[in-house]
Structure formats: C-alpha cells, structure tokens
Amino acid sequence: MTAPAAGCGGWWWLRRMMMDDKEGDGKSGGLWWYSGSCGVEVTEETRRRRCGGARWRWRPAVIRDGGLKRRTTEVKPARVDLDEGEETKVKDRKETELTPSRIYRASPAAITFSLSLSSVLTGFCNSHTGLKTKCNQNPIRRCDFDMVCGLIDLNIVSDEAEESSSTNCSISGFGPGSGCGSGVCCLELWHSCARPSICLPRKGNAVVYCPQGHLEQLQSAGGCLTGEFTVPPHVFCRVLDVKLHAEVGTDDVYAQVSLIPDPKLEQKWREGGGGEEYTEDDNGVVERTTTPHMFCKTLTASDTCTHGGFSVPRRATEDCFPSLDYKEQRPSQELVAKDLHGTEWKFRHIYRGQPRRHLLTTGWSAFVNKKKLVCGDAVLFLRGDDGVLRGGSSEFIVPYNRFLKSLASSFSPGASFKMRIETEDAGDPRQNRVSPWEIERCGLISDIGTFVSPLMKRIRTSFASNRSYVSSNFAESMRFHKVLQGQEIYSFHRCSETSQPENDTRNLTSVGFGESLRFNRDLQGQEILSNLQSLSPSSVLRFQQAITQAPVTYPVRYTDNMNPLTGQNRQDFFHPLKSQLEEPVLSSKNSWRLFGFSLTEGCNGTKTSRCPNGEDRVVVNTKVGVIGDVFVAEVVTVSDGLVGLL
C-alpha cells in the first residue's frame, strides 16, 4: 500500500487501488482480518489469469492489523480448525469472469455491435456494486439519488460545505431504450462506474467507426475472433442507439452502441464539407446544467462489521440525503436505493449517538453481505437528477467533428504533443501508438501539416491554439472527479507541490477551470503527487528500450485505405478472408497502425525514425508532461496509420 499517489485523485484512485498488488504474490493485497487470534489470507491464485479470452479478477482488500474481535460468519469455518496464529486460505469471494466485447451484425444495413467500454479498455474496472437510490422518509419527503459502491481509497475529505436542496428530487430519468435492461440504469451512475475517460456518443451523432482497431484489440485480447477479416479502416456512421448496461454478477458497466453507416457523411467529407451542425464542442459533450449530489466513502471495519451500520460522513448527508427533523430526539428516515440493475435497497438513516452522527442501520448489513463488501471497498451515493445523454467517443467510435479536425493537424518525429491518460498508467503507459484525434500538439510546431485532407483548409485549426478544445477536454475529465470524495482539492497546476493549508484550497480550485471545477466538490484523494516521483531512471530506460523495438504488425488487412463501406465493400464487412489472394501481411513495413488511419499521405517519412536526441528529451518531456492526467510526450515516428510516441 505504498504505491505513490498520482494524478488529481478522482476515479483514478479506483484503478490505482486495484493495481496495488502489482507483485501478484497475493500478499500485499491480502486480507488480514481479526488478526488477534488468526490471520486469514485471501489469496489471488488466479488473479488476472487469462482463460480463453476471459479475464479473471480478484478483489483487493486492505491489510489491517487491528480490527474487531468478533469474526464474521465467513471466517467461522477457518476458526474452528485453526491453531492460534495459523493461516488459512479463505475463498469467500468468487472470481468473476469478464465478458469480452462482442461484435455481431444485426442486419446488412445496421452494424450493431456491443463494445464493453470499461471492461475491454481497462480490464480492471470491476467490483462496483452500483446503487441508484431513492430516498423515502415519508410520503412527503422523497429524494432520488444514485449510489455506487466501488474501490476507492480516501484519506482526505473535501472541506467544501454546500447546502443542498435535499428534498423532492426526481428520479434520474432515462427512457427504456437508453437505459439498462430494466430501463433504470442511470447515466451518472453508469459513468461513475466506467473508466473516467469514457465518453458516450449520443443518439444521432455522426461518428467514425474504426473497425480495424476494434478487431485488432479483440484479437490481441484473445477474443473469440480468429482469422482475418476484410474491414475498412473507418466507417462514417450515425449512432442509432446507445444502451447502458451492467453485468449482473459484477456490476461492471458497459455500453452497447448501435451504428448505421451513413454514406452522406462520407460524401460530405469528400466534398470538403465541414463538421456537423451541432457543435457544442468537438466532443459533442453537453454539460449538465444541474449539479449532481453524490459522495463516496471507503468502508471502514466498523462499516462492514456485523455490529452496527454505516457511518455517513456529515457533509455527505447534508449534500445527498434529505434533511432530517432535528427536533426529534432520534431523527430518522428510510432511504430506498437502486443499484445499477434497478434492485432496490432500503436503509434506515438515523442521527443518533453521543456525539451525534449519521448512520445507516437497518438494511445496511444485507447490502454488505449481498454485494460482498469488505473493509477497504468504497461506496458511492449518487442522488438522482434528470440526466442528459452526452456526446463523446470511445476508442473506436470517433466523433465526426473530432475526426475531421484531426486531419487538419500533422505530426512529425520530434514534435511534442499531449494527451489525456489514465493516471495510474503513467508510470508504465504502454502507449506506443496513439490515434491522431487523441493527441494535441503542444510546444513548438516544428512541422506544419504536410498531410492535407480535402476539407483541411476549411476546418484547419491548430490544436495548440484551440484553447476551447483544451478546456473542454479537461472539463470532460474533471467531470468524473465529482464522484470522488476528498477534503482537500489541489489544482493540477500545483499537483507537484506539497500539500497546502486547507484554507488555500478553494482559491486554488477556482483557478482556470471555471464551471468544470464544481465537479471537484466531492473529490476524495490523498495528496497529489507528480508521477515524476514514480518514474525512476530505470523505468524510463525500460520505456526507451521498448519503443526502439521493432514495431508489431497486426494481421489486420484493409482493402482500400480511407475507403468507407459502400456497396459490395459493405457486403464483405466482417467476413473472413478465405479465398482472397492478397499479398501477405505487410510485416516488413514499418507500419504502426492502430486505427488504420493513414497519416502518411503526402508525407515523406514512412520509416521508423528514432528521435535524434531521444532519451534526454523524452525524460524532459516526461518530467514536464505528466501533470494530473495529461501526458506530454513527443512523436517518435509517424507512419502508416498512427503516431508513434513518446
């Protein structure tokens, strides 16, 4: 549990915690429970064991040397047979199979595919027992809110106090078509469970689907797809539908996005037409106009033990729960909570004790047992508001406008750029290839775009000067911070500095982010440390070595680059190559290709060229670059379809 804290807190901590047991020896993440008489260790023999494309996961727990003296029922069998101090393995948690993403074709006209956004892209976004909750005190006072339980560490709680209107909230409404199976999945809740960077497209959005990258990832992930497929590099599509889902057993969230190819979009693009009429921002993200009320808390031993209930942080109660009638001696009310599946959970919320505190009593232990929560897990309460489905992107579904914009910028070896990353991966990004729409030029623009698309002139925009894009990008990322809990918020401008006095915090958080900072209100996190501290010289060296290795060539073929699906081409979509006589896979080419989008058209250099003074500059860039969740690097190669970095 000594892994350095990195980034600006928020949901990043969820993954950080789950990555803590990197040694994989089952010790650092082991559970020591009631260590007074015997230690019970939860092993992880099969953690992350790959099994036919399925990923086995393990649920971490917190090492505790202290603890309660009573044992839980689960430990009971061990106690009987154990001598003092003896250890045993308790398999009280079933490991759950991770469903790989699926591709299927609903009809020749509509390409429907299900992309497990959080599962496939992160692989570790598990253990959420999301709750979408309503609150009932009596027929008059009623409040709907959402609640998510995950694995979030928190030692710092936000000091921002904010009075909330905690009554008469309505259920966050999603139509049956856009919700979960039961039509009750809440968008806020879904996002709070998903990878922070996940943005969902909206119905009707114009997007560019990149099936090559999708297939490639599926294949490399050991999915069920085998053989070679004839797929175009990208398909201009409209979003037919977006459905939010959650796995029944694990509460892992995923989305099912239905696309239909739209030849008009391609035609528009070929004719040099600009972007879509709607241009809220280039992600299509629509900011909420209402403020969500939510809080997150890591469960303590007392929260999860059988004696007593859940101690609710005072500020969280005021922000998320309906106010109690404090004139009564023991004010109480009943909360009705819905999880991701629409299952209702009832909790008795009472204000009692000396000194007074807020507690959830009746019903809480049932929830703990059913969701198999242990000390160290976290729970998130999210009060329901009316949610609006936002635009966005996955790795394989790129907003049309963003796609067009990316064509207007060029990258050449040595050029610096920045992109958002998952903070926890900063120490080992494993990102040697990125898509042009994921990155942004920064610093000096050494090469003016040598690649010009038919519409480049019209929409050409320098990323570096496109300030609105930058802030939008951050607003998007910060939006996910709101589900976190913290007392002290640090601006990412100061994240490499040491902690500040508490009364300085608000001033800092109000600098430079405007409205998006309101999401930080509930942030919970430890001190923000620059990833610089976790980047040892040796790790940098390893990273350098990795990028100089021969690039991997994937067996994905495409027949006509930049050629969207039309006619017979579309007929062959996803059909395995069998009798087609083509040249073998171009393994001799120095082609780094993730999404099949060519940046080499009109560009001379197609070979992998190592950065002339790479090592120093990379280190410098890394030092400067890892700020919060923004990764700054430089282009090493620009080759067939992607940008090699860093």
Next chain:
Amino acid sequence: MTAPAAGCGGWWWLRRMMMDDKEGDGKSGGLWWYSGSCGVEVTEETRRRRCGGARWRWRPAVIRDGGLKRRTTEVKPARVDLDEGEETKVKDRKETELTPSRIYRASPAAITFSLSLSSVLTGFCNSHTGLKTKCNQNPIRRCDFDMVCGLIDLNIVSDEAEESSSTNCSISGFGPGSGCGSGVCCLELWHSCARPSICLPRKGNAVVYCPQGHLEQLQSAGGCLTGEFTVPPHVFCRVLDVKLHAEVGTDDVYAQVSLIPDPKLEQKWREGGGGEEYTEDDNGVVERTTTPHMFCKTLTASDTCTHGGFSVPRRATEDCFPSLDYKEQRPSQELVAKDLHGTEWKFRHIYRGQPRRHLLTTGWSAFVNKKKLVCGDAVLFLRGDDGVLRGGSSEFIVPYNRFLKSLASSFSPGASFKMRIETEDAGDPRQNRVSPWEIERCGLISDIGTFVSPLMKRIRTSFASNRSYVSSNFAESMRFHKVLQGQEIYSFHRCSETSQPENDTRNLTSVGFGESLRFNRDLQGQEILSNLQSLSPSSVLRFQQAITQAPVTYPVRYTDNMNPLTGQNRQDFFHPLKSQLEEPVLSSKNSWRLFGFSLTEGCNGTKTSRCPNGEDRVVVNTKVGVIGDVFVAEVVTVSDGLVGLL
C-alpha cells in the same frame, strides 16, 4: 395431493410426486409453510418450460396446513412486510437446467456416446441429493453405506425386521474408470437415483446398438441434432466402458457407455451362431450375492425444521447403521456420508429421548440447507457394500442375446403381449410403438412366427413359455424396489384389490417371487391401486384414437436394413446426408419405425390394420394387464420395424 396411487410403490413414487402439479398452475404443488401467520407460496412459473431443448424443472413441496411456529430464515424477508395471512412468493429454489443427452464420436473405431439415461428417458428424474456414506463412530467401528435423498412419498413402512451386521463394512468399491468423475460413485446409489427400469450393460458385453432410434429420440426431444444422418438400424458392438455420472447441481444420474463395433458378432449371427458364452440370464444381469442395506424416508416437517434433527426409523437404524452401545446413557456415533459426487457429510447419530429414538442431530441441518430439502422430499440411506457392475439394456443398447431371442418370436395384429412399463405413465402410456425385445407374448399364440432369422431355429424360444425370462424380468424390476420404504407389501397378484390387514402382508409377499422378493424388504408405498382406476373410458378412447391416426414417419434413413457397419458404411456413420441422391423419405409408407429393426421380413401385413374389435379388447386387456408395472396389451400393427400397440 389427491392423485391416485398407482403401481407397486417404489421409485415410481418419485415421479408420481413430481407430476402431482399437473395443472401447472403452481397451486396444487405450492408450499404453505408456517401458515399460522402468513402463507408463503412457492410458484413454478417456468416449470417444465422448454428452452432450446433444455427442460426447466420445479421442485415440488407438500402442502401443509399445520407446521411449526418458527419460521425459517428464508421466510424472514417476507415476514417483515406481511400482514397476518398475507401471501408472498418466495423464490428460494433455483430451477435447474436439465442437460440433454449427448452424442459424440471419440474416434472412427470406437463409437463413444453419452446417454443420459435417467434424464432423457424420464425427463423428470431429478432432485436427488445422493449420499454415499461412511460411518465413523470411532476408529474401531466403521461402516460404509450409501444415502440418497430424493422425492419419495411414504406412508407405509415395511414391517420386516432383519438384523444386520452393521459394523466393519467396506466401501463399495468401483475403480476410477467405472465410477463418477471422482471415481466414488456407487452403483447401488446410481441405480437408486435412476429410472427403475434402467439396466446398465457390463464391460465386454455383446450388445446391439440402435442408432436410428437413438437419433430419432434426440431429434424429437429437440436436441442439438438437425439434418439427416446415414445410420444403420443396428450395430453389433462390444461394451468398452461404462461410466457412472451425476450432474453436479442436480444430482441427476446418467451413464456414459462406450461401444466399439464388433464385426465378429455380426458374422456369428449371420452364420447362425447362438448367443454369448455368458448366459446368466438373457439380460446379462448378475444378481448380487450380498444383501444391500438401505432405507428411505420422506422428510417430515420436524426433520427439516431448524429445531432438532432427523428422526431415524428404528428398523432403518438397525439395518443400515452400526449398532450403538446401548449401555451408555445416550449412545451416539458419528456417521460420515458421501453423496453422488463424493462430498462427505458428517452426522451425529444419537439414541435419546423419552421414549428413546434414533436421531441425526449435528450436521443434519447443514445437509438440509445445502441440498435445499423441504418437508416432503425424501432421503435414502444406502450402506455401502462391494458392488458388482451388472449387464442390462438401455433403449438403444440391446443385449446381444436378447436381441437374438427377439428374432425368434413373431407378432401379428391381435396378438397379446405384455411389457414392463413405468407405473406412473400407465394412465397415459404414450407408447404406441415398442421394440420386439421389450415385449413378451402372452395368452394364445395366434400366429406362429412368420419371421425367421438365420439363427432362429437354434435359439427359438417362446416368450410365453420362457418362464425363467419372466421371472428374471421381474427380478430385475423388483431389484429397484429395495430402495423404497414401506410397511405393507402387496403382491402384484392382488394389486387391484383393496388394502389388506397388515398381518396378511407377509404371506402375500412370499407368493410367487422367490429370491427376488428380498428386494421388497424396504419397500415403502401407499396402498397399491390398479391403474384401472385412473383409466377413464374417455382416456381409453383418446388412446384408441391416437393409434388410428396416420403414423408419424421420422426423417431417419437407413441404407441397408439389418446391415451392420462395415467398411465405408462405417465411415459414413453419423455423417449427414448431403449429396446422396436417394428416394425421399418414405412418408407414404405405413411404416412405424422406432429402432429400424424390421419385423416385416416374411410377414404379409405391412399396413396399419386396426384391431377388429379393438376397443372392447383393449379395455379388457388394460383391465387385466396393468398389474404393478406390467402392461398387457395387444398388437395392432406389425409394420416396418416395430410393433404397434395396444
């Protein structure tokens, strides 16, 4: 629960109980538990719902108006919200999918197939929580026995008392190759869970496999097989291996029989050779030389409630459990029981109370909970002895000798015959076609065999005069009665009469069965009623109508009747017909074919000929015929490959 009792008790009751809720409205089989304050109804919304060939089942329970006052934990949630007398639905029992039978080919030489004997053939043989048990009182006294828990009704207990040597029994031994997956499945136990008429072939037995009937049944059962297959009507085989299995979740038993074609057998048959050298009886059944010790008891409310344990019938204790040291004030011992999967269960067996009685206390409730037993279920204890794998037949694997014998007999319309049936189906036999080796001539032999096989002269034997076969047949069926519990045994000669005084019972049971009657020792059953009572005139009429309808022709083709697999013929085994140009399926023929075995060779009548005075005679035959598990009917048609009845 007013369904008429039918047949001679025994395992028939298992299916009878599960058929009780024929209305399917979920009411007649509902569970009313602790009706004092609230009724809790177990519904069966999806009972026996077919789902892609899988059969969903439901576990019945007994309606109880009385009961204990304490509630089980499962009812607890309902109690909170219920007013007095209010009802709620409790789904405390998961319905379990029934695995359909499988056919696969291990190698071209060895046809290995797995036939789920109990599941496929009965479809309802579920809910057994079999236990194979050892008994430990101390290191000195140790006893192994078997225990099965099923759904058996019993109101009568056998009065026969028999002292048993209850100590130092050995584990019933089966080699790893012939047992369950873990090599611990007991043959006795397996048989006690299987359909009563199931007989397993032995390793090395000569059998005739009838793939056409097998495929036909699989197809009509909605199995995974589609298309048409080139299969011969029968294949002369040797039994390579017999493996006993049980489904993990349901304890449903099935067997995996491995066969290998044996051309020598066919050659022998063609040369007019006789039967096999071993001729214990024509089923190849080897009678046990040791007496099994077992008992069965329907669980009472007290047995399944949380207060107290399982009350063991005194005689059962003496017969199956090791004797206790009655000099002690509270004699007790520990029993270690193994279920079908080899899972061990420990029970404390104590002799206490005033008056004294035998109880299983510690460990019992854990078993009840794990196996989800409720009042009305039954439990069977089977003491382990050395078991010997017996010969026998399934519907598709016919013992060679029996097959040969069946060729020696002929049937023509109007001829009477009898066959064993599942008692519970007597009211609706759904048996309009049978195989010649399943039936036996009775009454006047109106037609002397017009069908003569090459070896008929040598082994020709009249079924009606083959007394040993008759008794063997009954011995086989009675063998399964031993697992049942009853106080009053009725001879099948008197089964249509009303109940007799108890002291008459022993005399009756000793008439006419000789050694086979020892299996009745533990029979448990209600009064034996003739199925005549359940055969209303309308049902007979319906049956008559059914058999006069145009016979169904199945899409099973066979290339050469009576031609076993040889050479290329064998190569095509199970391979779908694709390019073969044959005449269409002979749907115009009045061919009733179940196993593809022709009885029409040398026989003039191939058309469906209705019995001249059918209705009256059928009724008469039925009246006479349904005696215990023996069904007497008459031949209606003799056509291409089977005998039409009744």
Next chain:
DNA sequence: TTGTCTCCCCTTGGGAGACAA
C-alpha cells in the same frame, strides 16, 4: 467528526425431553 469498542437485547438455531398420535 467519526472509527472502534462494549454493552444490551433479540433472534436464531441446535439439542433436549414431554407428550401424543
């Protein structure tokens, strides 16, 4: 403000005999 602990009390369940069918 809230995590831990202890105390109290109720529920539950295991195990015993009483009693009667």
Next chain:
DNA sequence: TTGTCTCCCAAGGGGAGACAA
C-alpha cells in the same frame, strides 16, 4: 414408534452509547 411441541441455552447480529483519535 415417531411426529410435534416446548423449553433451554449458546451464538450471533442489530443497535445503542462511551470513548478516543
């Protein structure tokens, strides 16, 4: 002989305040 009931008691869980970090 055995099914049901009641009693006893221990274990465990829910809920409360005490206390301290």
